Each structure stands twice: as C-alpha cells, then as structure tokens.
Amino acid sequence: MKTKKATIILLGKTGAGKSSLGNYIFGEEYFKVSNVKSQTKLFKFVEGDALNIIDSRGYELSDNDEKYMDEIINGIRENEQKNNVNVTALWYCISIAGKRIEPIDFELIKRIRQISPQVKERLIVVLTKADEDNLKRDTENNFKKLLKEEVGEIGIYSVSTQLDNSETDLEELIMNSLGKIKENQESYFEDYQNSKIDDETLEKGKKKSKNLGNFADDFRMLIDMVYDVLAGKFSLSAVELAPIIGAIIYVVSPVDAIPDFIVGAGFVDDIAVVGIVLKQVYDILERYKNERK
Numbered sequence: 001m002k003t004k005k006a007t008i009i010l011l012g013k014t015g016a017g018k019s020s021l022g023n024y025i026f027g028e029e030y031f032k033v034s035n036v037k038s039q040t041k042l043f044k045f046v047e048g049d050a051l052n053i054i055d056s057r058g059y060e061l062s063d064n065d066e067k068y069m070d071e072i073i074n075g076i077r078e079n080e081q082k083n084n085v086n087v088t089a090l091w092y093c094i095s096i097a098g099k100r101i102e103p104i105d106f107e108l109i110k111r112i113r114q115i116s117p118q119v120k121e122r123l124i125v126v127l128t129k130a131d132e133d134n135l136k137r138d139t140e141n142n143f144k145k146l147l148k149e150e151v152g153e154i155g156i157y158s159v160s161t162q163l164d165n166s167e168t169d170l171e172e173l174i175m176n177s178l179g180k181i182k183e184n185q186e187s188y189f190e191d192y193q194n195s196k197i198d199d200e201t202l203e204k205g206k207k208k209s210k211n212l213g214n215f216a217d218d219f220r221m222l223i224d225m226v227y228d229v230l231a232g233k234f235s236l237s238a239v240e241l242a243p244i245i246g247a248i249i250y251v252v253s254p255v256d257a258i259p260d261f262i263v264g265a266g267f268v269d270d271i272a273v274v275g276i277v278l279k280q281v282y283d284i285l286e287r288y289k290n291e292r293k
Helices: 018-026 065-081 103-113 117-122 138-151 170-178 181-193 199-211 213-230 238-252 265-280 282-292
Strands: 006-011 043-047 052-056 086-095 123-128 155-158
Touching: 006 018, 006 065, 018 052, 018 086, 018 123, 052 065, 065 086, 065 103, 065 117, 086 103, 086 117, 086 170, 103 117, 103 123, 103 138, 117 123, 123 138, 123 170, 138 155, 155 170, 199 213, 199 238, 213 238, 213 265, 213 282, 238 265, 265 282
Parallel strands: 006 052, 006 086, 086 123, 123 155
Antiparallel strands: 043 052
16 A cells, blocks of 8 residues: 655745745745735645645635635645545644734634644644744744634744754654654555665665664665675575565655655654664674675
C-alpha cells in the first residue's frame, strides 16, 4: 500500500501571507502572491516531493461573511474525506503586519475547531510576517493573548519568509504539524522494505550518509554489504536484507516523516531509523566486517 504524503491546508484572509508561506516552503512560486484581490481559487492543491499544500482563497471585504465561512468549512470537510489526501495540519494565517485580528478570524477559527475533534487538534494559528514586529514582539504577544481569550488553547507559531529559520518558529511549526513522527516512520519504513533497490539509490545513499552523524560509517558499510549481496559475494536471506533496504531507501527518499528541507530537523528521523536498523542487524554487520578482513 502506498503511503499518503502529509498535506497542509493554508487558511486566512487575503494578504495574510498564505501564498508566500507556501512558496517559501516549496522553494518555488507555486502560489500567486497578492495583497489585493485573492489570486487563489477556493482551494488549490499543489503536490510536492516531501508534502502537499492546499491553499485556500482568502477572505475579502466584498465577501459575504457567512457565505465565505460556509464555503471554507465545506471545503475542509471535503478534503478531509478524500481518500488520496492525508490532512496532517491546518494553518490559519494571520499577518502580524496588520496589527489587528479581524472578528471574522476569531469566528472562523472557532467554527473550524467545531468540525471534528481531529480537525480541532490539527488546527494551528500561524502569525506571518514576524519580521514586521518590534524587537519585544509586542504584536505577537498581544495576538497570542487575544486568541487565547477568544478561542481557547490553540497552537500558535510566528514565522517570516524574510528571516532565518532559527529566528522564527518555522521548524517547530512543521515538526508539530507533521506530528506522530513515530507512526509516520513505521508506515514509510514498512513500504520501503518491500521495494527493490538499484545502483542509483545506493549511490544516493552514500552521498546522504554524511548527514547521519555517528552512524555514517556503518551506514556506508550497509550499502557496501548490499552491493556485495547483489553481486553474489555475500549471502543474506530476503528477511535479513529487507530492513537494510528499507533504511537505505528511507534515507534517500524525499518523502519521509520530516522533510529534509527543514535544515537539520529533516535528518533527525533518518538518524533514528538508521540507528534502529543498525541495532537490529548488528550481528550481520559484524559478520560482514569479519569476512571483509
């Protein structure tokens, strides 16, 4: 069974920074950016290597409040029910540059949280354009206070496409949004164990090994072992080989529990998976090392 990629739905009024955030995450201009009339159809689906993003049309002053909110609620429900979509998080974007939260923002957040317990758990408020706040982050702190008073406890993160990731909450936001990393790891890993491997994948694995810290040398040794198994120079059963192949493809694949474009964080789950497999095949690896001497 093919694993469905994590999908994030972007919500918020026109000019809230949804499209800019989506483009920043993908590293390309998939979404049109505008501070005036919304350039997005009600929902626009974009598939990426590591995750998918669904951008929603922003609220405009000319919109009928009730009609717009009904359209968004129904659209979220429809996407939640699609078999090929795994909605991992919903990001409701509010611009810090606007200096205020509109009444419709509070109301729509409340209604979205009422869709289902699952949606309520996945809904996160993203304060965009954090670079336009002052050094004391007064606007951000005020927004957090108001949101807590109006909608209750909810995850809130501030981000900016103009600042380094280390200066914002972007990495923490994505780590939180992808959630349940352990379950994601197990799901992807099970898929990969049943996959075939080729020379190109093995070479990519060697290149990526530099990101695996103390496991780098042993990981490269696993790759050498697979080469020798394929060449008939070392014997392993299909059962013994499966977790090794699973680990190599997991590291190489751009679709894993944490996307690698999140610098540093993206390799945390790779290291975890490799560490588990190395422990699992310790005796096999020692036998291989001894035979190579």
